[in-house]
Amino acid sequence: MKVVFLSQRFLFPQDTGGKIRTSKILEQLNKIFSLTVLSNMESPQDDPYLPEMERICDKFIPVPWVETKRYTLQWYLEVLKKSFSRYPVPMLNDYSAELERAVLDELNRQSYDLAICDFMQSTLNFQHVKNIPRLLFQHNVEATIAQRHMQRAKDPFFKIFWWLQFKKMFYHEKKQCGLFDRVIAVSENDKLRMEDWYGVNNVCTIPTGVDTEFYAATKNSKEKKQIVFVGAMDWLPNDDAMKYFLNSIFPLIQKQEPGAHFIIVGRNPSPALKKTINKIPNVKLTGWVEDTRPYIAESAVFIVPIRIGGGTRMKIYEGMAMGKAIVSTSIGAEGLPVKHGEHIYLADTETRFAEYVIKLLQNTENRQRMGMGARQYVYNNFRWKKVAEAFANICQETVKRNNTNALKSAESLMTSH
Template sequence: MKILWVKAGGLVPPDTGGKIRSYNILRELAREHSVTFFSFYAAHPSDSHPTLKNFFERVVCLPLSLPVPKSRAEIVDYGIRLLSSQPYLITKYCRSQVNDELRALLQHETYDVIVCDFLSPAGIIPWQSRTPKVVFTHNVEAVIWRRHYEVATNPLWKAISWWEWRKTAAAEKRYLRLADRVLTVSDTDRDSFATFLDPRKITVIPTGVDVDYFQPLPGAEIPDSLVFTGSMDWLPNEDAIFYFVEAILPLIKQQHPSVSLEVVGRNPSRKLEALLEAEKSVRLTGWVEDIRPFLARGSACIVPLRIGGGTRLKIFEAMAMGKAVVSTTVGAEGLPVQNAENILLADTPKDFAASVVSLLRNSDQRRRLGAAARRLVQENYSWPKIAESFSRVLQDVLGR
């Protein structure tokens, strides 16, 4: 197949859940098919996107002059686009020069299929073209904004969340109806889209994990230590840490005063740094080149998310390393996990704290959960298996 893969936000380094998922699937697809990778993203120093030419047939990358996330410049940029009918996740990236570059490419090249990776590039996809188009959704974006709205306490942020929720919901309905096939990463997301799409048009592509890279590291565990991994410039992750530190950690400390937490992920906000200056048991690492040593040190991995969509690769990575995981049901949403069998699920501060304390006290329970978790992902969710399913779907769209 000749595949045109269109992605906003870039691909490398693969340091977010969506990038990790796309990167691994693309690498596997490129072994068997001709892939043109077209991406547009915020310009940054030491851009490694040109190295992708080693893997793909063709690479077209457009660094854009975009405002720094959460900066005053981004607030101004958001205000300029506030009255657009499109959500900001589309208007932020889909600039006129990007549209022109994609049209120029399609004037000289033909493809068997166009993959729109996430909803963000939908604003420049040539929907009128006869080329089959597949939207690869990693989340139900409207659900994420709805959950922001539900937990927000700041009136301005609550209003913004409501506005983006409504616009994003409309955009998802519009563009997913135009697509020839919609891919989701979980049954939960499929069911959400099936409220306005023919279910036969939706295919689930599960999340995968590199089970060779993420392996158990015996002997590295530190007693009474917890670990959270994730990009800290993604608002659901930041909310999760605020929630844990303010509502759950004090309950754990009542029984385990020596408990510690490492928060491993890029770009923590000043607001989060300020909160943790007074909480000496929590350490922010910022960006790290390799998260495995941090996962290995943790007695347990926590995922206290209240907001989110899609599936959390952080859980599969921890499970592949044989770690016991405590998560909210939102955090583990869409993953094929079973409470008390290969994960612990808890949705109130009291229950979450009790689950963590139980694991800290019981090394046999940690080992049992971790071993079952490792078996689950090793037997079913390696990236080659996931990419093979992805390839079959594309061929099905083409009628092959």
């Protein structure tokens, strides 16, 4: 079966959850299907990773582009301008006329059995793709993220901004979910939400996966009295999570454990977050790193204080695979089949979150027992090969169903004549 896959974002380096999930699935799908991938590619920073991109597919078609750097004056002006569009800002950010044309040109040159669009925000690049089964890979229910931003916003201007973004995203996400033959969600929660909000019945689910060989427990690593958070800091839910933890939770931990350190591992932090960090002792921000594992390995507790988000957080499975004890909010662990007190601690108040972190910092035996149990759990159930097999089955079913429907339509047309 020949599959064409649109990923608006170049998938390397693997410094976001979306990039990791997509690239790991494509790597396995390429063993099953003939796979062509199209994505934007920005030179020169993406050039060293071109061999990695070509490794996970049979054919890679790069489309040159230049992304506006975040938190610059130009970036803010672009966001302001896009705010007046009928489309939500993320959809406009991910649209490229050149990428849209490249997809159509490839479909005109070659015959494919299935076309897949990665992320709802990229669907404008797919708007003229016709006469082929179409599948949408939904890493999140995007309207949920906008809704939670709106609910958390304190400034009236930002509350109105996020309310408008929520309304726009809701409308377009509902429209796109109805236009695609099949939608893949990454959790049962997301599937149920899309069915409830958008009235669709074409949503399937795949589990979240983790590379248990790459993220492996390190026996020889000596843990520090250190807390770690890993995530791309230019994703607004991560930025919110860090401000929340630093302002409301970490001070409570420091009262009981003044020697505790906190390290934030992630690219492109906002100026506001940097300013907050500079005011608090024992906090370190790495910025972008090639490999997050050494920072996870040396830390005693892995935290996910996410208050805004959708989909699932792969970082939780990565921490579990490395044998780390984890404290998360309920939203942080949303959609993952993990049990409180067995695989992870869940806390939705500042006091309870701090209590669990302190408990783990102070009790090495309890921390290690939870971490090793969590490692075994993800090893047994959530390796990428299983996830990709589920994805491949949905692809095959989508093509089969479309062919069956086309045959029935043809037979009906012949009968009517």
